[in-house]
Every structure is written in C-alpha cells, then in structure tokens.
Amino acid sequence: MTALGFLYPGHSAEDEYPRIEQLLGSDIRLDVVHTDIGTDAHRVDALLEMGSPERLAAGVEELRMSGAESVVWACTSGSFVHGWEGAQEQVRTLARTAGMPASSTSFAFVYAAQEIGAGRVAVGATYPDDVAGLFAEFLRAGGVEVGQVRGAGIITAAEVGTWGEEEVFALAREADSPDAEAVLLPDTALHTAGHIPALEKELGKPVLTANQVTVWEALRLTGRRVNAPAMGALFTREPLVQV
Incomplete structure (x- = not known):
C-alpha cells in the first residue's frame, strides 16, 4: 500500500x-x-x-x-x-x-507536460484573464511553450465546483488550437476525473487536468x-x- x-x-x-x-x-x-x-x-x-x-x-x-x-x-x-x-x-x-x-x-503540470512530450500546450483556465496569464508565465518558466490561453473569468472556487460536463467540455474546446500538443485545464476546484478519456477522444490529444x-x-x-x-x-x- x-x-x-x-x-x-x-x-x-x-x-x-x-x-x-x-x-x-x-x-x-x-x-x-x-x-x-x-x-x-x-x-x-x-x-x-x-x-x-x-x-x-x-x-x-x-x-x-x-x-x-x-x-x-x-x-x-x-x-x-x-x-x-x-x-x-x-x-x-x-x-x-x-x-x-x-x-x-x-x-x-510542468512535469506532466514533459512526461507526455508536449512541448507546446493550450490552456483553458477557469480564472480571470490576469490570473490565467500568471499560469502561462509559470509554464513558460518551466520550459513549456504556451500558445492559446482562455480564461473563463470565474472568481470563486465554489462556483467552479458547480461546473458539470457541459462546461468542462466547452472550456476545453475553446482553449484548443491545432498547434497545441496537449490541452491543460488548471484549477483543482474543477470536476474532471470522470471526463478525461472522453475529452482526449474529442480533442484528439492528451488533456491534463488539475x-x-x-x-x-x-x-x-x-x-x-x-x-x-x-x-x-x-x-x-x-x-x-x-x-
């Protein structure tokens, strides 16, 4: 154990x-x-x-x-x-x-992106744009190239926790871009554990969630x-x- x-x-x-x-x-x-x-x-x-x-x-x-x-x-x-x-x-x-x-x-997130060989990623964040931008800066500091960043503008973790499958998939689709080798969905307040294989099938690439x-x-x-x-x-x- x-x-x-x-x-x-x-x-x-x-x-x-x-x-x-x-x-x-x-x-x-x-x-x-x-x-x-x-x-x-x-x-x-x-x-x-x-x-x-x-x-x-x-x-x-x-x-x-x-x-x-x-x-x-x-x-x-x-x-x-x-x-x-x-x-x-x-x-x-x-x-x-x-x-x-x-x-x-x-x-x-940095080490997981390295693990799957994703040199360039897209980010779908629940956060306001300024906070989402800080996450992108952090990834870049870790050697991960960041392309498109989408912020959903959600202020509280409590609201993020109410999101269901529809909202999660919409965020992932909006964040994705053809040149991204993976899509990253930060925020541990977001329910994603039951959706990862389906997300990867829909986007045709690895999806990393918090x-x-x-x-x-x-x-x-x-x-x-x-x-x-x-x-x-x-x-x-x-x-x-x-x-």
Missing part, C-alpha cells in the same frame, strides 16, 4: 480524490486534508495568502499521522501565483515541515507508476520523469 497525501484548499471538488483512487485500481490510498481557504477569490492577494506557509503547515501533522509518503499542495493558483522561484520555496518549506517529499499542482496531475505528481514523488487508462494518456506512458 502506498499512501499519498494532499493538502486541498476548502471544499469544492475534493470528491475527485476518492473517485481517482477507484480509477487507479491499485494499492494506492489518497489521503486528503483540507486547508483554510481564507478568502475564496481568484485574486492575487487572496491566492498568495491561501498558499502561505502557516496555512499549509496546519494540515501537515494529520498527513504524517496517516502514513503519507509524499505530500502535494493540491492547488494550482495558490502555487503559481508565487512565481517559479516563490513556488519552489513554497514546496521546499512544505517538505521540511512535513518531513517528506513535497510538490504542488503547478509543478505537476486533480489528475496532482495525483500523478504524488505518485512520481514516491517512485510509483500506475497504468490507469481511465485517467488518460498521462497514466499510460513510460518512463517516469526524473527531476
């Missing part, structure tokens, strides 16, 4: 994790601890506070007690908003506090590889990225 730990902000799409645990179909346990979201807003000041060391540290002891072997800050905007260097410091601090390997959803890459990153940190076609192309490829 491999236990993976996740610090998840608030309550929006945390039901993705038990669903993903089932879709993995392996001896993997996903342990989720909720952090205090503070102000629910896709706004730079609120996002910086959401990912502060104090808020993340508050959930670490529970994950340690659960036997987690790695921990991922399961929040895209609350990590990339710090910039590449700031996000690195965020996970270094988390790793020291937790006493285990640590990462965040933003880094997971909770999907977050779980993959936690596995990568422990050296585990799980073949799970129900989780999309990311979970059917070899080898693991070494960073």
Whole structure:
C-alpha cells in the first residue's frame, strides 16, 4: 500500500480524490486534508495568502499521522501565483515541515507536460484573464511553450465546483488550437476525473487536468507508476520523469 497525501484548499471538488483512487485500481490510498481557504477569490492577494506557509503547515501533522509518503499542495493558483522561484520555496518549506517529499499542482503540470512530450500546450483556465496569464508565465518558466490561453473569468472556487460536463467540455474546446500538443485545464476546484478519456477522444490529444496531475505528481514523488487508462494518456506512458 502506498499512501499519498494532499493538502486541498476548502471544499469544492475534493470528491475527485476518492473517485481517482477507484480509477487507479491499485494499492494506492489518497489521503486528503483540507486547508483554510481564507478568502475564496481568484485574486492575487487572496491566492498568495491561501498558499502561505502557516496555512499549509496546519494540515501537515494529520498527513504524517496517516502514513503519507509524499505530500502535494493540491492547488494550482495558490502555487503559481508565487512565481517559479516563490513556488519552489513554497514546496521546499512544505517538505521540511512535513518531513517528506513535497510538490504542488503547478509543478505537476510542468512535469506532466514533459512526461507526455508536449512541448507546446493550450490552456483553458477557469480564472480571470490576469490570473490565467500568471499560469502561462509559470509554464513558460518551466520550459513549456504556451500558445492559446482562455480564461473563463470565474472568481470563486465554489462556483467552479458547480461546473458539470457541459462546461468542462466547452472550456476545453475553446482553449484548443491545432498547434497545441496537449490541452491543460488548471484549477483543482474543477470536476474532471470522470471526463478525461472522453475529452482526449474529442480533442484528439492528451488533456491534463488539475486533480489528475496532482495525483500523478504524488505518485512520481514516491517512485510509483500506475497504468490507469481511465485517467488518460498521462497514466499510460513510460518512463517516469526524473527531476
């Protein structure tokens, strides 16, 4: 049994994790601890506070007690908003506090794009345009070329959590472009776990979504590889990225 730990902000799409645990179909346990979201807003000041060391540290002891072997800050905007260097410091601090390997959803997107060989990607973000632009800058800092970026202008995670299949597919279609080798859908408040194979079939290319890459990153940190076609192309490829 491999236990993976996740610090998840608030309550929006945390039901993705038990669903993903089932879709993995392996001896993997996903342990989720909720952090205090503070102000629910896709706004730079609120996002910086959401990912502060104090808020993340508050959930670490529970994950340690659960036997987690790695921990991922399961929040895209609350990590990339710090910039590449700031996000690195965020996970270094988390790793020291937790006493285990640590990462965040933003880094997971970069490494997952490398894993599937996607040099150029398109982004369909639920965020306002300025925040979506910061995600694109983060990807570029990680060596990922970003083409089209579509922002949906949603302010709160609570609203994103209400989106269903129709909204998710519409966002992916609007973001896609012929030159993109993959489509990225950030925001761990977005329900996507049940749609990834269908999205990839419709777009004809890999689709990376926030909770999907977050779980993959936690596995990568422990050296585990799980073949799970129900989780999309990311979970059917070899080898693991070494960073």
